[in-house]
Amino acid sequence: MYSDIFKLISEYDKIILARHVGVDPDAMASTMALKDSILLTFPEKKVYSVGSGSNRFVYFGKLDKVDDMKDALLIVLDTPDVKRIDGIEIDNFSKIIKIDHHPFVEKFGDIEYIDDTASSASELVLELINETDLLMDKNIASKLYLGIVSDTNRFMFNNSTGDTFRKIAKLIEDYKLEIDKLYEPLYLRPISEVRLEGYVGLHLELTENGVAYIKLTKEILDEFSVDAAAPGNMINNFNYINEAIVWVFFTEDTKNNNIRVSARSRGPIINTTLANFNGGGHKYASGARLMKMEDAENVIKALDELCLEYKKNIESGDTIENK
Numbered sequence: 001m002y003s004d005i006f007k008l009i010s011e012y013d014k015i016i017l018a019r020h021v022g023v024d025p026d027a028m029a030s031t032m033a034l035k036d037s038i039l040l041t042f043p044e045k046k047v048y049s050v051g052s053g054s055n056r057f058v059y060f061g062k063l064d065k066v067d068d069m070k071d072a073l074l075i076v077l078d079t080p081d082v083k084r085i086d087g088i089e090i091d092n093f094s095k096i097i098k099i100d101h102h103p104f105v106e107k108f109g110d111i112e113y114i115d116d117t118a119s120s121a122s123e124l125v126l127e128l129i130n131e132t133d134l135l136m137d138k139n140i141a142s143k144l145y146l147g148i149v150s151d152t153n154r155f156m157f158n159n160s161t162g163d164t165f166r167k168i169a170k171l172i173e174d175y176k177l178e179i180d181k182l183y184e185p186l187y188l189r190p191i192s193e194v195r196l197e198g199y200v201g202l203h204l205e206l207t208e209n210g211v212a213y214i215k216l217t218k219e220i221l222d223e224f225s226v227d228a229a230a231p232g233n234m235i236n237n238f239n240y241i242n243e244a245i246v247w248v249f250f251t252e253d254t255k256n257n258n259i260r261v262s263a264r265s266r267g268p269i270i271n272t273t274l275a276n277f278n279g280g281g282h283k284y285a286s287g288a289r290l291m292k293m294e295d296a297e298n299v300i301k302a303l304d305e306l307c308l309e310y311k312k313n314i315e316s317g318d319t320i321e322n323k
């Protein structure tokens with residue numbers, strides 16, 4: 001698998017790297033690190049990273065605009081299905097590589113390097129570099145470190161294995177990473193977002209069976225001078241609330257004319273439920289898009305039922321993990 005990917009990369013002069021819509025640090029880090037590594041190894045190649053940007057992630061590097069994608073190899077990272085690829089028509093490519101850690105949704109790559117037990121797409125890129133002649137330097141190591149830190153929520157999710165820690169320790173040692181300096185751009189945020197976080201804490205509602213939720217309308221976002229992406233950036237900070245097994249934010253996105261749903265769980269598997277609402281993602285970190293805020297009630301109900309079932313299973317000693 002690794003050597004097949006390396007062989008294809010070696011063969012192409014032009015390579016386009018793409019990732020999912022609604023970019024996050026792991027999607028950004030994995031594509032930028034792979035781009036940098038290919039360019040370090042093969043300086044003569046043309047390598048582009050595409051998709052919509054976000055001011056928040058400029059420290060990962062500049063995205064590219066590509067007019068001519070003819071004869072290029074496409075590598076899609078951190079994206080399980082075609083409809084979530086940002087800014088690319090896959091029919092324009094004769095060869096595609098997928099590198100992903102989401103649960104499988106559909107096949108679209110000629111080579112599919114998928115490991116849904118991996119912490120992050122960045123960890124898969126790290127593995128690919130470690131296992132092939134692709135080169136690494138401190139800049140690449142730093143990006144991969146941040147991608148892994150972000151998608152594991154600072155190693156708090158159980159997708160951080162002993163293997164993840166071993167790889168991370170080696171990165172820190174080999175490239176003398178100054179982790180305090182790396183965290184700053186990742187975690188610095190405007191005070192408007194901190195104030196919104198306070199608002200969320202005050203206004204979270206709770207269902208009978210342990211779903212904490214909030215509906216953030218355009219009006220509320222305007223009051224705090226934040227955009228529709230802001231609530232998603234803070235959802236991991238609401239982990240470990242006694243009364244909440246699942247927590248979910250509904251945010252009005254007037255730019256895209258939909259409602260962004262961001263959900264997390266410390267118990268039941270939620271991505272299969274959110275798949276019924278035009279969503280998906282990971283077992284315990286998942287998202288969806290709704291047409292209107294009224295539809296939020298159906299999501300809350302479905303998640304509440306899931307929590308009820310989960311609690312019953314726990315009480316009877318029949319946990320999901322034991323099934």
Ligand code: AMP
Binds near residue numbers: 020278280285286287
């Ligand atoms: P978020 O809450 O936006 O951080 O998303 C959590 C996870 O769910 C990420 O892996 C996203 O790629 C995925 N996700 C978010 N929105 C959707 C959606 N509408 N459809 C499928 N997956 C999604």
